[in-house]
Amino acid sequence: MQSSELARLAGVTVRSLRHWHQIGVLPEPARSSNGYRDYDAVDLVRVLRIRRLASLGMPLERMGSVLDRGDSSAGLLDDLDAEISAQIARLTRQRELIARMRDAGASPDVPPELAPVVSAFVAAGLSPEMARFDRDQAVLLAHLAGEEGMPQLVRVYEHLAVPARARAAADLMNRFGAIDDATDAAVVEGIVDELVDACLGLLGEIDEPGIRSRLTRAAHVLSEYAEESLNPRQRAALDSVESRLAAS
Incomplete structure (x- = not known):
């Protein structure tokens, strides 16, 4: 299948596929005789796994250990939880600042x-x-x-x-x-x-x-x-x- 079909099946954009190729999280597939990338079901599964990991907040640069070695340790999930907690704390502070600015009319x-x-x-x-x-x-x-x-x-x-x-x-x-x-x-x-x-x-x-x-x-x-x-x-x-x- 070509990139447009893979993107449609996986619910992502062709631009995302290209970005993942550039950073190495999605290996480049072989190209067909007409020069287009030729994806298969294995590529579709990997893209779906990338989507799932991204939905958990995992940075792309950390996905290799999970995608390639099957590393699903609790330690990795603990790290993700800590990162999300820090993001929540940062967003909470931002909301508090916005509320103060709104109240002040500034x-x-x-x-x-x-x-x-x-x-x-x-x-x-x-x-x-x-x-x-x-x-x-x-x-x-x-x-x-x-x-x-x-x-x-x-x-x-x-x-x-x-x-x-x-x-x-x-x-x-x-x-x-x-x-x-x-x-x-x-x-x-x-x-x-x-x-x-x-x-x-x-x-x-x-x-x-x-x-x-x-x-x-x-x-x-x-x-x-x-x-x-x-x-x-x-x-x-x-x-x-x-x-x-x-x-x-």
Whole structure:
């Protein structure tokens, strides 16, 4: 029989047969005079056995011992059971994270630990443009903080997410987001003053070992992101904020 007939009888695709040939789990049959693979009932049985093992979750690369040597030891089944248990645990954690993201009304690409806080800023009135900027910063900061620094970063965000602070932060960021070529220089300078005061106040209130150094290390990456995401007046304002904080 040809590959299409074998695939139909076994309930698989011709593409699967080709893949199994490539990785060696299904030996290549002899070819007929017209050059097509010529399968027989033995090949059909092997394909059915592959399907059965795959349905148990057995990786293709581990099927050789069962298909060729008849290895059906309890140890192999124990390994499969352990692997499936690990997959279930991983999927359960993913479902829990998805539930947390859904409850927070957050974008799925935001780190789940920060999702409720990022959503709090949006609820406080952060503009869509600044919400995207804040989201991207959260993604960058979470990556730079790593697993070790994430608890500290969460505490910083939670400090800012208290309703009164969140509203003040959203208002300040919205005014920063509105800066353009037409914005009066005195208005820009006032916003810079407020940003500096807010940053100094935050660092003063969140006085935990490691936070200031982590934020300092992250500053150059965030600056590069801002360079590509903000307009020239906004970038100049942030440069001024960064310079004044460095001198404080």
